[in-house]
Amino acid sequence: MDTHKLSPWNWLRNEGSDTGSGSTPAKSSGGEVSPLLGIHQELDRWMDRVMGQFGMPSTVAGEAPSLLRPSVDIAERDKEYVISVEVPGVEEKDIKLNLEDDQLIIEGEKRQEEKSEEKRYQRIERSYGSFRRMLNLPADARKEDIQASFNNGVLTVTVPRDAEAAPKRQEIPIKH
Template sequence: MNLQKFSPWNWFKSERGDAGAPAPMEPRHRELSPLLGMHQELDRWMDGVMRQFGMPALESRFGEMASLLRPQLDIAERDDEYLVSVEVPGVDEKDVKLTLDGDRLIIEGEKRQESSTKEDRYQRIERSYGSFRRVLDLPVDARPDEIRASFANGVLKVHVPRSGEVRENRREIPIQ
């Protein structure tokens, strides 16, 4: 079952590199053997399948570590705006960067590990640290010049105002 068909706008086409959308910046490694090429293609296929069911993708490629730090987000549609809420617990506001590149909203940042002393002998480390990046494709009715954002309690809220043009074309069809 393709769950994407229930979504009115594909906010993530640039993250996945769908056809017709600019692919995310990712180094292309020369295929060393046909087996390696098959392995990379199987990884890409599995990532797509996992994303369709709402599971985090492994995103592992040859020579790269799996992307462990991927902030979860919610996108709410309102009559006058879209509200994007991004969870970034343990990240300072100064370590989050929000940019607009054409019709793509880019959320980047870094979660830094607290300084530790030589006396620290870790028994277990479960928290992830490092850089993160999310790329969202704005819908056609978004007004990018009026985007505003706020940050509180580890949650980045991005308000994307909507123009009324697309909504006016909607109408309810009576069921007989």
């Protein structure tokens, strides 16, 4: 992988702060997050991610299990960003794509097949339920021209870039 081409933009900056359950960080009287409660919440989120890797339910109190978290690839090109979201087993009609200020919100639901008398499951390992991914758009994103397509379980979102708002990069030579 050519890591020097990775953009430093933090696309997932606010995703951890919104769990989809409506919970908010504990704040002290001054409006700041209490350091101890902030550490506790971060440990809860970390444990939730670790447990989710083994197919176990959420450990965060008051949250529904969040086993679905579609993988996201974000490619930066000269004229656009291309976001690919893997959502196998999800139908196009069950995906919603919204723009809220500078955040692209991808929501959906993977529905379980209808159970019948003919199917007597011995084991169920596939995950079902709702998912939500929140991506922070960079300053050079042309939000009004975003397009999306869906094919073979992959949602592809194309975000055009504004050439004038794009940060200018210039290599500075190092002299000996």
